[in-house]
Amino acid sequence: MRPLALLSLVATPAAAQTVTPLAEARLRYEQVDQDGLPRNADALTTRVRAGVAIAEGRWSALAEAQGNLAMVGDYFDGLHPYATRPLVADPQSIGLYRAQIQYKAPGVTLTAGRQRIALDDERFVGAAAIRNNGQTFDAVRAELVPTRGLKVDVTYARAVHTIWGIDGTGVRPGVIDGDNVFANLGYTTPLGTLTGFAYLVDQDAAAVQNYRLSSQTYGVRFAGTRTLGQARLSYQASWARQSDWHRNPNDYAAGYWLADAAIDLAGPRLGAGYEVFGASDGRALTSFQTPLATAFKFNGWAEKFTPKPADGLRDLYASAGWGWKTLGRAKGVSVQAIWHRFESDRLTRHYGNELDLLTQATLGRTTASIRYADYRADRFATSTRKMWLQLDWTI
Template sequence: MRALSTLLLLSAPVLAASPLAAQTVTLKPLAEARLRWEQVDQDGLPQKADAVTARIRTGLVATTGRWSALAEAQGNLAIVPDYFDGVHPDPNRPLIGDPQSIGLYRAQIQYKSDPFTLTAGRQRIALDDERFVGAAQIRNNGQTFDAVRVELVPVKGVKADVSYVWGVRTVWGIDGTGVRPRSVGGNTVLANLGWASPIGTLTGFAYLIDEDEAAVQGFRLSSQTYGTRLAGAQSLGKAKLAYQASWARQSDYHRNPNSYSADYWLADLALDLNGPRLGGGYEVLGADKGQALTSFQTPLSSIFKFQGWADKFTTTPADGIRDLYASTGWGWKQVGPVKAVSLSAVWHRFESDRLIRHYGNEIDLLAQGKIGRTTASLRYADYQADRFGADTQKLWLQLDWTI
């Protein structure tokens, strides 16, 4: 925060002295609310978890010329707190990672022009598909970064995106501590270089993650990851085919006491038939020698989006993981008064990458639609364990409103 305060003090006279300061200041309110019931039933625990939570974010954006300043507060209230929130121990119930919290969600200054954007302060950072760096939006407290981020488009079709991060504000909120702290400090560098080629965006990336907190796995989540990704789409008459392919290699970094290297692979296809949707893919988070935390880890990702909604693999097992998945669904622009209606189902088969063995299978189901400014969703996950974890069923009923 000291670095952020210094930056704000240095930026103020520059903004005041600029001719832009004479322009009209535009104020835009920020407001969003979420009401959710989440239930988890996990074998081996005597009770279910039931969480009825209400999350509110509110703030303001002030813009003048190419400059803007944003401040946003956030509060999460547990109306029905019958769950283990990750912070206050409850050995009888499963984990639902939404502890009560209130505090500053974002506070940033931004300069934006056609080729160049500079953002400094507490901010959301979501890179590519959020597999390695994301905002963890499914969790009520979200994930933000105390960082300076530079986005540059030197020529058409080429974009460089580099961030220096000195703190990660976690989903565990103001009471976070120990292995689940409120924030994780360090000197992290996130770098992307993308080119919009004729067949899709080709990206090279380097993520140097420094988690400088001994309580968080004894520095064992610090890593350096280098890789490449291709993502694109092609029209096939009225249909659309989207595709992704990615490879990366990860090894230990900075104070990590482990010595390891592991690979990541992804191949993904999605076909939208102007209503019906089909998809499938194969993702591998590789392993080294089978020791804990020497497999491919993604501590800054929006992990809920990957490897099933039951969240059985938030930390990659020592022997890695292979995820074979297939999806189907249907979408409608409008059904009566409800817009953006969609139904979807995803099936996963999980295996270890090393010493191949079956971890388990999962089915994920989702129905959602929007009326006015409110989106309603009903979500279900069913993980059937074989050689990893315990049978787990999760159910969500959620309402999201935004201004």
């Protein structure tokens, strides 16, 4: 399809076209009690996204706006000085969230524009969905399946739109330019998917750690699931090596590895894992870093380890919970507890422990959740307790 024809598709939908409205809303109360600060943070926010997606044949286009409003703003949002209260990284913002064109055919998906990208488990590149101003990329992405079981996924991103929104500035900019390349080569086997990856991150902004978050990371990941009677076992392992790239003034190299397993016993759920972010020589930002990850998903919900400490991080964790497909009128009901023990990688010392708790359920189009995080500091950061009450609605 020619470009003019595609513009006509977006502007004047015809009968053969599919028009899908996009709408979602979130209401959240987040409370933070952090040692060393005289006041708690109290954030009552509402996030709304709305847009439209239009598809015809193999072509589609979408545009989606996003707005975040603080109805109770007694918190430090990361941008406006509020030194007496803890950080809640949800500044008020309004703007364009996504605007993309996509071509999809058997074995080929091409996407261009401002888009949401979540690779694998989002450990290296993610959408930061927990934050009201989600992370997106101005990028061109190609997903190719040349043969059964083999997938090539390559992205060039020229800009990252961060969680700090339209007012982001200084060390927390709303947009970070750079020549970012994300490449995955995955092969699916009966036991799981083996993926080789390369992530070239170019944080081309002097205010963002003086370019010290620019890095090149190469690694491999294996993840799969097995059915054992009524039980379901999931497992993953990953290894990577990272070093400085582009304008990063640091000369460093650091390793990463992960081993993780979980079992769902058709109700009870148990899991455990060990994740290591290696350190180079103890200078700031010479340990393994993941600036484009969905950080909240990993290393504790209190988010004490973004960026990773100069001496690296070792995270030993275990989880237990219970899930119900339906419970009365509710679906996807679950409760979960996760315990973390954090240590440094270099000059091994205990950083602290954390307990995270979650319960959630879906009723119709609305998902309700309650979270709690309790970080008990030993030799890193300060003890912090966080609580979230959240409602998510999707059309």
